[in-house]
Amino acid sequence: MKNIVTTFSAVVCLTTALVFLGGCNAEKAMARKVDSLHRKMITIDTHTDTALDILRGKGEDELQVSFDKMLAGGLDAVFFAIYKGQGKRDDSTLVALADWTEEKLKAFAAYADASPKAERAFHPADVRRIKKEGKACVIQCLENGYMVGRDLRNVERFYNLGARYITLSHNNNNDICDAGVRVDNPKKGFSSELEWDGLSPFGYQVVAEMNRLGMIIDVSHTADETVEDVLEASAAPIIASHSCARALCDHPRNLPDELLRKIAAKGGVVQVTIYHGFVDKGDGTPLDVKLFCDHVEHIRDVAGVEHVGFGSDFDGGGGLEGINSALEVKNVTRELLRRGWSNHDIALFWGGNLLRVWEEVEAVAAKLSGTQISPVGN
Numbered sequence: 016m017k018n019i020v021t022t023f024s025a026v027v028c029l030t031t032a033l034v035f036l037g038g039c040n041a042e043k044a045m046a047r048k049v050d051s052l053h054r055k056m057i058t059i060d061t062h063t064d065t066a067l068d069i070l071r072g073k074g075e076d077e078l079q080v081s082f083d084k085m086l087a088g089g090l091d092a093v094f095f096a097i098y099k100g101q102g103k104r105d106d107s108t109l110v111a112l113a114d115w116t117e118e119k120l121k122a123f124a125a126y127a128d129a130s131p132k133a134e135r136a137f138h139p140a141d142v143r144r145i146k147k148e149g150k151a152c153v154i155q156c157l158e159n160g161y162m163v164g165r166d167l168r169n170v171e172r173f174y175n176l177g178a179r180y181i182t183l184s185h186n187n188n189n190d191i192c193d194a195g196v197r198v199d200n201p202k203k204g205f206s207s208e209l210e211w212d213g214l215s216p217f218g219y220q221v222v223a224e225m226n227r228l229g230m231i232i233d234v235s236h237t238a239d240e241t242v243e244d245v246l247e248a249s250a251a252p253i254i255a256s257h258s259c260a261r262a263l264c265d266h267p268r269n270l271p272d273e274l275l276r277k278i279a280a281k282g283g284v285v286q287v288t289i290y291h292g293f294v295d296k297g298d299g300t301p302l303d304v305k306l307f308c309d310h311v312e313h314i315r316d317v318a319g320v321e322h323v324g325f326g327s328d329f330d331g332g333g334g335l336e337g338i339n340s341a342l343e344v345k346n347v348t349r350e351l352l353r354r355g356w357s358n359h360d361i362a363l364f365w366g367g368n369l370l371r372v373w374e375e376v377e378a379v380a381a382k383l384s385g386t387q388i389s390p391v392g393n
């Protein structure tokens with residue numbers, strides 16, 4: 016009997032050890048696959064608030080994104096936003112704000128240019144080249160069309176300084192359009208009402224100017240009415256740089272299925288964010304990388320795999336369990352592989368879709384100006 020028990024225990028131990036080793040091997044194989052994918056594909060994050068944090072002097076330890084963290088984590092390209100919350104809209108405020116915006120765009124450009132580890136990108140082909148050179152790719156952008164004020168010339172001014180998208184609004188309406196989140200605050204001139212029922216007359220001019228320049232239009236933060244107007248007015252596809260699915264989290268910052276479909280029909284892309292308030296289903300589902308992937312898969316199912324991507328909002332409130340900095344982006348790839356995503360679809364999600372939209376935006380601009388742009392590489 017003793018012999019039987021001993022033999023049985025040995026078999027159990029051996030089986031456990033084999034299962035454990037099998038698990039370890041499977042984990043190692045998965046890690047190798049994830050690393051290999053990140054070496055080959057382009058990975059892009061379309062929204063971070065890191066730039067102003069860096070300009071304020073925050074150190075590496077306090078930041079979710081840095082050039083070192085991008086390179087170590089396998090995140091190739093990041094859109095670094097200059098952000099301004101909505102404020103007063105009188106002429107002198109707007110003139111000073113445009114000057115402030117120029118100053119901040121220049122200051123962050125100088126910071127990036129001074130680093131041997133990073134390089135700024137101005138066109139999609141730059142992103143591919145900079146990845147090949149092993150550097151962190153920096154793309155500048157503006158979060159809140161408020162910075163344009165009521166002066167159309169500011170759009171080209173900011174484009175020439177390197178900004179490649181403008182989020183048309185932040186929370187509360189501005190001179191371009193209505194925002195999705197609106198609060199009554201008479202002291203600041205804010206109203207919870209729609210002011211323009213979407214785009215303002217000036218907003219239509221801004222959309223046309225961005226089309227002319229080849230600047231990406233970003234509708235995150237804007238009202239549904241604004242998204243509808245932009246989709247109708249824009250000659251080029253558009254993006255939502257950091258938004259989730261409203262079907263899973265009923266928040267005005269998120270996009271309803273109908274708009275997901277319309278953005279896709281226009282050739283655009285919805286870059287899913289990891290801000291807890293926009294992913295939370297409200298049913299106790301843990302706020303982690305799996306829940307983020309639920310939003311990604313919902314948008315894929317509704318809009319198509321060619322119309323979904325990644326926009327973290329790192330250093331602006333973004334971050335979930337398992338995806339809390341640029342160092343952890345591979346956890347998203349790992350989760351998508353576990354869910355059966357193909358390498359091809361994962362590459363579309365991580366950057367292929369966004370680069371396609373950007374190329375199309377530039378092609379439309381070239382067409383509008385009557386010039387041909389040379390085809391980009393692979």
Ligand SMILES: [Zn+2]
Binds near residue numbers: 236
């Ligand atoms: Zn935002």
